[in-house]
Amino acid sequence: MLTEKELQRYDRQIMIYGFGEEGQEKLKKARVFIAGAGGLGSPAAIYLAAAGIGTIRMADHDTVELSNLNRQVLHWDENIGEEKAESAVAKLQKLNSDIRIEAIGETLTEANASQLVADSDLIVDAMDNLPTRYLLNKTAIEKGIPFFHGAVYGFEGRAMTVIPGKSACLNCLYHGIAVPKVKFPVIGVTPAVIGCIQATEVIKYITGLGELLTGRLLNYDALSMKFTEFKVNRDPNCEHCGNL
């Protein structure tokens, strides 16, 4: 049941055809795990908090550095040296005090990933390295949790939605290939676009509206301002989802 305040706060989105109070109630009940409070996690979390997701869990083990501030818009000058998860939660709670937001300052590992995502309904992949992305993808598939992938490089970004057992996963897409982690170039507007696409997919999934980015890799090339789609099939031999 939505309160009078919630009906007023979310009035404009409740007005959307097919959304209604029912859609808003679904958002209110949802628990979203956002892995990474950086360039992608910031816009994704901001728009999910503004939309009224009932519980958001922000996971990041890093501390805020000056070089983060060109893109990680949840962190400001005054937060340098603070834990990113805590810094993010403080801003999000100010944005929307009616929702529950939790900070998780732990490093995601094989040992704790399953427990950390625990009772979350959805996982947003806003990480900055492939090994943790694969780990989250595998965990999401094992637990049957929808997984919303996004990644950026320079002026280019990608997004894909994974429904375990139904659509291709991150491991199907990249064949488990590992590339060494190096410092990557990026300008803030790129993760802003991709993080918002991830948040859009989350909202669509929860409310049951529209067509998800499943089995499709969306590539965004900001310099030529082109969106291109690539078909991604499930790999029957995939080590993560081939057995489903």
Added chain:
Amino acid sequence: MSAEIELSSVFGRYTDKQLNIKVEGSTVGECLKDLFRQFPKLEKLLLTREGKLQHAYDIYINGESAYPEEMTKPVKDGDKLNIVFIIYGG
């Protein structure tokens, strides 16, 4: 066979900013060979010393993945090829 390779902007530094390249070839490998003939700097970027596609890249033909054995995949007249590299930044 005449095909087109569409590159993302990040490759522009190797192709004099050209992103849509006409190539000749009846397989992906032949099309790439023609691409390298036109823009030699791309060969070292995309291929291993053994002439295989670097792990960090995937080839798509008309939006469909050519993985695995990309280099031998047939290419038809008018096909569009995309070279996609793995990105992981967040």
